[in-house]
Amino acid sequence: MTLIGRTRARGVETLSLDSTANRNALSAALVGELADALTDCAKDGDVRAVVLTHSGNTFSAGADLRDPPHPDALVDLLRQIVTLPKPVVARVTGHVRAGGLGLLAACDISAACTTASFAFTEVRIGVAPAVISLPLLPRTDPRALARYYLTGERFDATEAARIGLLTVAGDDVDEALAPILDGLRRSAPQGLAETKALLTAKVLKTFDQDAADLTALSARLFASPEAHEGMTAFLERRDPPWVL
Template sequence: MNPSYTTIQLKIESRIATVTLDRPAVRNAFNEVLISELTSAFADLSVRKNVEVIVLAAYGKSFCAGADLAWMKAMAGYTYQENIADAQLLAEMLEGIYRCPKPVIARVHGDAYGGGVGLVAVCDIVVASEELHFCFSEARLGLLPATISPYVIKALGEQACRRYFITAERFSAAEAHRLGFVHVLSQAANLDVAVEQICHSILQNGPLAVVACKKLVQDYASKSIDSSVIQDSVKRIAEIRCSDEAQHRMKLFLEKN
């Protein structure tokens, strides 16, 4: 039975879980409840055996506008220690999505600002409507996108972040696609079809292999190629070749060829 949420909707169907931000009146902006519910939902989905792919979507005009204004007003009066505690909750949410063993697809239909871009960055595959824009607006408020930056710099690239963190300019989905941040650029009417095609591709694969592939990229992305990495890669392929899933799938493939 699905937990009851107030700021998100969760649907599970045919091995696909869809987590939908549901605060359209405030452009799906973050507050402490939304952060807590996203953290909880992804922790739950990470261990669900009936879920192999997760789609992160949103209702309303925008995907996510970053921080909620009421939440920002409260934060303005926080002490240093209170700010540390508050930022820690956002950091834990972002890490929880990034480390989720299941592949996460961002279905980005509308603008994403600030922390909303961070939410996109922690996903594995980004499908975006060609009409939308991204923006790191923090510098306009005298702030910086610190908590989201480890993920955004990895996903968007250092050189692009040098510009967009400092200028707080809006940039288009087409530019994000050119920079490699967006994987699939789609017309708004075709967004669901594009997401479904990617889900279908993933579901054709061995679920344990998909999890292992995601972890492989995360583990090796920032490492130098040395003897320890090489030996670890040898160990990983040997282990997965001996798994029941791989043995079964290889047998079926070889029997057909």
């Protein structure tokens, strides 16, 4: 079963998360397939840019709690998006939770429709947005992250754009993306690669400095009794015992 759809139009390769049975949760299999597709795009001289989108009403529900990727694999995927020598553009027409927000932050440009919603839900199951902080902390408003990391509150696309998680939000995401994709198609491959390297230098420093510590933190938290109870409660659709 293929979990990543692939199409191409005028040099833009579209990779679609296509695991709607679990709301495009980041399973070990999906992360592996997406990494392979990105590797193919990096090697293909006919690909000018990559669009990362989704099937169904959810871009990604976060980590697959039944088949989670190893933290190292998620770090590698996020770094691969950041270092891909071609722009990666997120196209969101649904909801994004937890680990899915790390994918958005890793992309060079992110666009969403105004009906999309976002939430960092990790704290509610007893873990923390550790690995996904690698691209998020350098690119997103720190005061806003403090609020949404700590509360797990849902916020809309307008707020996501205000805090730097999105580049643009609009009623019609394809209309919003049209001039962006046109600009990428008009740009030289070398110019795009070198300009992207300038833009991502500080993000990559965060990966180099903090990836090992945040990977260890993620593994420790997911193995803890509190996280086990939180994940069990989530899967059973009930409140965990700490809810007041």
